[in-house]
Amino acid sequence: MKDNQLSAMEKRRMFLMLFLILLLFLGILGKLFWIQIVASESYSSRGINLVKNSVIQRQRALVLESGRGxxxxxxxxxxxGKxxxxxxxxxxxxxxxxxxxxVSKLARILQTSTDRWVAFARNLKEPQVWGTQDGGEALSLSAQQVTEIDGLGLANVKVVEMENRYPAEMTARQLVGFIGQNPDRVMQIYGADLNKGKVSLTTKIGGSGLEKxxxxWLRGVGETSISYFTDAGKRPLAGLDARMIAPDNSFYPVKLITTLDSRVQLQIEALMDKLGIREGAAVVQEASDGNVIxxxxxxxxxxxxxxxxxKNWSNYTLKATAPGSIFKTIVAAAALDEKVVTPTETFDCxxxxxxxGFxxxxxxxxxxxxxxxxxxxSCNIVFANVMQRLTASQLEAYANKLGVLNEVGWTGKTDTRAVLEQFDAEEAGQLFAAHTPENDEGVLMQTAIGQRDVRMTPLQASNMVVTLLNDGKGFxxxxxxxIxxxxxxxxxxxxxxxxxxxxGKISAATSRTLLNWMREVVTxxxxxxxxxAKWKLAGKSGTAQIQNGTQEKVNQWFIGYGPVENPKYAVSVxxxxxxxxESNKAIPLFKGIMDILASQGLSNSK
Structure with missing residues (x-):
């Protein structure tokens, strides 16, 4: 009887154990069903999309367009953006x-060797564009090449349309700038978008120039990419191999409309290269409103x-350097407006x-x-004598009136930004250094001829001419x-x-007098x-002695306007x-730029 009771108890235990195992098994099946079917696109408290991530493991994507404006x-x-x-x-x-x-057929179409193609394709871990393997830009294919490549029907290559953000022939590179990775700046500027997943720490953003x-505005709303799907064995998935992914937004990317004339810009850069200018800058502005051409x-x-x-990427048109005798324009303006010199008075040089030692x-x-x-x-002795009749504060006032001590580029509020400075990293000018004794007579004489601590940017210099051309009104x-x-x-x-x-501003009479004196510089x-030159021109020369390490060097300047009869442009070089x-290259460069302008029928900005 007792043995029979024990047997019944063992049976109940075994049944209970089997029931628990069955429940556990059903629970596991239910969980797997939930993960794979019900919650496959939003699993865990973090909302992980399992379907998407399983596909990503087999997906190889390549950005074709950055989406930037x-x-x-x-x-x-x-x-x-070519x-x-x-x-x-x-x-x-x-x-x-x-x-x-x-391989041989493709190499022939691409006008390369089979060995070069094999070396390129053998070790690919991610999709790559032909031509970019050495850090260059994508090779642009002709219509015939596209037809011949498509005719091969190859599984591992595809012809696509893509953006060359910075094509080899592009101009105004320092002005346009570049994009690159800058995680610290991404966190600083785009922290909210970073938290929302709209950008990542590796997102490329403007590093300099207009791009910065x-x-x-230029960042856009998303990239255009091509994705290629394979299984775990890197075999193409039938019907899912290559797919284009692009943002669906008819308003973006935006268009940034500049005041630049790329025809003129291109010719000026070619002229600078022809003259063998290793380090320098040139600015052209419209006389009527200061727009940069x-x-x-x-x-x-x-x-x-x-x-x-x-520093090759640095825009030297915005960098302050010693101006030499073009600064005498400010001294002359002060002397005329303050009436410290009479028209017939002479100075003996x-x-x-x-x-x-002057x-x-x-x-x-x-x-x-x-x-x-x-x-x-451009007599130094005359201007040293004139400066003896002016004070440091008077000189500073006229330097400010002519806009050569502060950043002058367009600054203002916009609908989407508190304050915008159009020119990236523009430097201020300078009259005296921090610990210079401003009222020392020797200091003032050196300052009067644009030496010692005086600094000015080419943009400030050309804009000073624009100010004179508008009777002292600056832009x-x-x-x-x-946009x-x-x-x-x-x-x-x-x-x-x-x-x-x-x-305030200098008088209209003084502005006109200085413009006339600039004519005499040329005549x-x-x-x-x-x-x-093709036009009658006017301007002011300058040569500034500078110290570059242990070597004495010079900055060669020329600023002015043309044509004399009806001024259209102000130029500084x-x-x-x-x-x-070395021979003077500033005057040939200035003349060449004015000849380029004389040959162009330029349209006006808004």
């Missing part, structure tokens, strides 16, 4: 790769391979002043000169006039703005090399860090 010139010609036909190679199982005969100043900087650089340490560039001297004649001949130079949606509708506009100094002074024995 276009940068265009005033005639709507693109400065960035669309080309390119060849993409995908990493797939070797059994599906092309055979030797196919206008990054919040061209802004060229040398040395050049490759936006696809930026060496931050080299014997080549040296007799104290402070000398004129013409060692034998100029003899007796009026201020007008001293300006045309903020503008490089971007508007448009892709549909063509206006998104933002940046109107012409005045540049007003707290000290009988230091700018006579401009007399055979500087050739930096040249050997004192």
């Amino acid at each position: 276009e940068i265009l010139d005033r005639n709507l010609q693109p400065l960035t 669309i080309v036909k390119a060849l993409v190679a995908f990493p797939i199982n070797s059994d599906y790769a092309m055979n030797g005969q196919e 100043s206008f990054d919040t 061209a802004m060229a900087s040398r040395p050049n650089y490759n936006p696809l391979q930026v060496d931050l340490a080299s 014997e080549g040296a002043l007799g104290k402070y 000398t004129c560039w013409r060692k034998e001297g100029h003899g007796p000169l009026t201020l007008e004649e001293g300006f045309a001949q 903020m130079p503008r490089i971007v006039q508007e 448009r949606y892709q549909t063509g509708r206006e998104m933002e506009s940046f109107p012409v703005k005045s540049l007003v100094a707290k000290e 009988e002074g230091t700018g006579q090399g401009l007399q055979n 500087v050739i930096k860090n040249t050997d004192p024995a």
Whole structure:
């Protein structure tokens, strides 16, 4: 009886155990059903999409277009974003790769060797565009090449349309700038978008130039990419191999419309290269409102391979450097408006002043000169004598009136941003250094001829001429006039703005006098090399002695306007860090730029 009872108890235990095992098994099945069927697109508290992530494991994607806005010139010609036909190679199982005969045909079409193609394709881990393997840009395929490649029907290559953000022939590279990875700046500027997953720490953003100043507009709403799907063995998935993924938004990317004329810009850069200018800058502005027509900087650089340490990417039109005698324009303005010199008064130049070791560039001297004649001949002695009648505060006031001590580029509020500065990393000018004794007579004499601590940017220099051409009224130079949606509708506009100094402006009479004196610089002074230009020109020369390490170098300047009868453009050029024995290239560059402008029928900005 007892044995029978034990047997019944054991049976109940076994039944209970089997029941629990069955429940556990059913629970596991239920969980798997929930994960794979019900919650496959939102699993766990983090909302992980299992379907999406399982596909990503087999997906190989390549960005074809960044989604960034276009940068265009005033005639709507693109400065960035050239669309080309390119060849993409995908990493797939070797059994599906092309055979030797196919490789030979493809190499012939691409005008390369079979060995080079095999070396490119053999070790692919991610999709890659042909031509970019050495850090270059995508090879643009002709219509015939596209037809022949499509005719091969290869499984591991595909012809696509893609954007060359910075094509090899692009101009205004320092002005346009570059994009790159900057995790710290992404967190600083786009923290909210980072938290929402709209950007990542590796998202490329503007690193310099317009790309940086206008990054919040140019960034766009997403990339266009091509994805290639394979199974775990890197075999193409039938019907799912290559797929285009692009944002569906008719308003983006936006169009950034600049005031630049790319035809003029391109010719100016070619001229700088022809003249062998290693380091320098040139600015062209419209006389009527200060709009920037061209802004060229040398040395050049490759936006696809930026060496931050080299500074080649830096825009020298916005960098302050010693101006030399072009600064005499400010001294002359102060002397005329303050009436410290009479028109007929003469100053005797014997080549040296007799104290402070102060000398004129013409060692034998100029003899007796009026201020007008001293300006045309750029006589240091005349301006040293004039400066003895002015104070440091007066000189500073007129430097401010002519806009050479502060950033002058377009600055203002927009609909989407508190304050926008159109020019990236523009430097302020300088009259005196921090610990310089401003009222020391020797200091003031050196300052009067644009030496010692004086610094000015080429943009400030050309804008000073614009101010004179408008009877002392200054403008903020503008490089971007508007931003448009892709549909063509206006998104933002940046109107012409005045540049007003707290000290006021120089008189219209003094402005006109200085413009006339600039004519005499060309007709009988230091700018006579401009007399055979296409237009009659006017301007002011400058040569600044600078110290580059242990070597003495010079900056060669020329600023001015043309044509004299009906001024349309103000131009400034500087050739930096040249050997004192080198021939002057500033005047040939200035003349060449004016000849380019004379040959162009330029359209006006808004």
